[in-house]
Every structure is written in C-alpha cells, then in structure tokens.
Amino acid sequence: MPPVTRIDNATARRIFLTRHGLGRWDLPSGNAGLLELIHRLGFVQVDSIATVERAHHMILWSRRRSYRPSQLKTLLERDRSLFEHWTHDASVIPTEFYRYWKLRFRRDREKLLARWRNWRREGFEERFDTVLERIRDHGATFSRDTRDEGHEASGEMWDWHPSKTAMEFLWRTGELAICHRKSFQKCFDLAERVIPEDHLAPDPADEEVIDWACSSALDRLGFATPGELAKFWDLISPVEAKAWCAERMGQALVEVEIQNADGTWRKHVARPDLPAEIDTTPDLPGHVRVLSPFDPALRDRNRAERLFGFHYRIEIFVPEAKRQYGYYVFPVLEGDRLIGRMDAKRDTAKGVLTVSAFWPEHGVRMGKGRVAKVEVELDRLAKFVGCEKVEILPDWMGGSSL
Numbered sequence: 001m002p003p004v005t006r007i008d009n010a011t012a013r014r015i016f017l018t019r020h021g022l023g024r025w026d027l028p029s030g031n032a033g034l035l036e037l038i039h040r041l042g043f044v045q046v047d048s049i050a051t052v053e054r055a056h057h058m059i060l061w062s063r064r065r066s067y068r069p070s071q072l073k074t075l076l077e078r079d080r081s082l083f084e085h086w087t088h089d090a091s092v093i094p095t096e097f098y099r100y101w102k103l104r105f106r107r108d109r110e111k112l113l114a115r116w117r118n119w120r121r122e123g124f125e126e127r128f129d130t131v132l133e134r135i136r137d138h139g140a141t142f143s144r145d146t147r148d149e150g151h152e153a154s155g156e157m158w159d160w161h162p163s164k165t166a167m168e169f170l171w172r173t174g175e176l177a178i179c180h181r182k183s184f185q186k187c188f189d190l191a192e193r194v195i196p197e198d199h200l201a202p203d204p205a206d207e208e209v210i211d212w213a214c215s216s217a218l219d220r221l222g223f224a225t226p227g228e229l230a231k232f233w234d235l236i237s238p239v240e241a242k243a244w245c246a247e248r249m250g251q252a253l254v255e256v257e258i259q260n261a262d263g264t265w266r267k268h269v270a271r272p273d274l275p276a277e278i279d280t281t282p283d284l285p286g287h288v289r290v291l292s293p294f295d296p297a298l299r300d301r302n303r304a305e306r307l308f309g310f311h312y313r314i315e316i317f318v319p320e321a322k323r324q325y326g327y328y329v330f331p332v333l334e335g336d337r338l339i340g341r342m343d344a345k346r347d348t349a350k351g352v353l354t355v356s357a358f359w360p361e362h363g364v365r366m367g368k369g370r371v372a373k374v375e376v377e378l379d380r381l382a383k384f385v386g387c388e389k390v391e392i393l394p395d396w397m398g399g400s401s402l
Contacts, residue, residue: 016297038060038092049328055292132190211244214236245269252271261310308338332377
C-alpha cells in the first residue's frame, strides 16, 4: 500500500483557498466570467442582511473586483443560467445542476410536511391547489398577494400565513421556482416557466446524484472527510458519502493527512493527483480582502477553525450585552491567512462606510504596512457599496495580538 501523503497546513490553506476562488483564476470578463466563477464555487449563499452589502454580492466582489450586482440579476432573471434554492441555506446555483436537486425535492417533501405541521401552520396543505391555480392563471406571485383573510401579521420573520407557507413548501419541493426578487421578497412562478426545459428532465437515479454530489464537492474542496462531502451541497446523507468514499478508496480516491492550524493531523480523502498540486498551486495574492460572514470558504465553521485556527460565529441572535464582537462582523483575509475581524456599517444617506472596530487574530501584529493594506481594501469596499468616504472611529484597532 503506497505511503499516505502529508500536506502541511500552509499548503493545505493555499490549495483550499485557490479552489474557492481566492487565488489566481484566469476567468473571462463580463457575465460569462461571473457564471464560471459561480460554477467553480458551486453556489453562493443569499442573505438579506446589508449592514455593508448583502452576502451574495460581497462574496462575488471579494473574488472579482469588477463585479456589479446587476450582473447577478441578469444571470438569474434574464438568462436563467442560475436558479435559487437551498444548500445549507438559500443560495444561487448554476441551473445545469438543477436536475440533481430533484432528489432533495423528493426527500424534503415528507420531512417538511412533518416539521411544518408541528410548527402549527394549520391549513397550509389545503392551500396547495389554490396557490398553484392562482399562479398558473395569473402568473408570478409574491406571498403578500395571497395573504389569508383573518391572519394578522405579527411582524415576526417566521410569521407565515398558510398561503405563504404553502408557497414556500411548493418552492422547497420543486413545483414552484423563484423568478425574481423585489426588495428582497421572493416572487414565485411555476418551475416549468422559470427553469429552462432542458434542465427539467429526466430525473437522475439516486446513485447518480450521490456520485455527482460527492465528486463535485471534492473537486471544490480539494480534500475532505465524508461528512464534509455530504455537508457541501447538503443533498445527501453522511452515511451515503461515507459509502461512496469506501467504494472508491485506493482507486479513484486516496487517503491524505492534512495538518491543522494547531499542528495536529487529520485524515481526509482526495483525488490521486492532489499531491501534484503541492508544487503547482501558486501563492495567493498578498493583498487584504474583507469577506462576507457567509463566504463559502468559511461556511463550514469547523473546517475553517481546523485549517485557519479561526473561530467564527454569527452573533445576530446573541443579545447585545453578551456578544463577544458584534452584530455582523466581517472576517479579514490576507494572502492565505485570516488576520482578524472587523465591525463596519454603511450609512447610505451620508455616503459613509464607518469602521468601528478591528480585532486582530492571535499572533497578528498590525504594523503600519498591514494597516495600510486594510485601509486600501476599505477604500475599495466603500466604492463598491456607493460610499464616498471611509470613517474609521478612534480606538478602532483592538490592539496588536502577540
């Protein structure tokens, strides 16, 4: 049996970040290049929070400085080369992958029925035919246009009336699709009127979906545990991913050991040609990037902590007095190293991007050169989000960490 390849932590980070679009990818310009970027990433998480800019736009801008939000809108709403659905959360996904989501549609149906009945959304199942008939006859529809009589909104995020719940269920299970958004509200239409016909059929067998999900996840991760393969698209179970790995080990897959940030080692699976990337993957650009909290390179928090020693949790739902950092704090990357996190907010009316705090990671010294690189990135970010200037508050720097 051949010896197990060991990959040190710095090399593992370089390979992983390059596969996540934070290295040097030579992509065409314009919409074609943007579509290829999303294809290589696999998906881009969609989120409504816009303290600086919404997550999907920041994810794409951090990899493509010429990116503009109108480009994503064109790919989604005009070209239909992307569709919006669920991975670990709501995401935009290349439409050529749509057929593989049919397994999720089937599996989610019974699971969501049971869960949402327990959620006490009484009557939503009885609305299925009514909702479908309305959309079939009247076209694309917002949930606000179907509000049920007698239901008074409480203002809470998940206070869905029965017809809204029915629409969300029909979207999650594939009968409806999102055709566009307005003020971030989803507008639904029949899936066959949104998804191009050549992506609607045929339905792949479960085994084909499992093979695609594991193989395509591994291509984007570079190296992974079976659990990480299952988690990437969230289409299949860890048990299915583990069986897929076992069937291919020693032939299509090899075992590698990856060094964690703390110096320990962990076994992963990889393609046999991964060791060749050790010498061929170039160093990452040394400039600073402000990342979205939902960046795909960080969405698997446990993997990010192992690889980068970077512990990150969203504190949106943490009471303000108990937050360690802030409501919505941005990770900051320099080269292949996460150097800190930043609290920033856009004031659209004043045209100002305000930075209130920066916390360096342990061992990161914020000398003049590094601070200057952070400030250059903030100027770029301000321009992207339409701000005329950056305002850095006094005592914003949390202190150099030793």
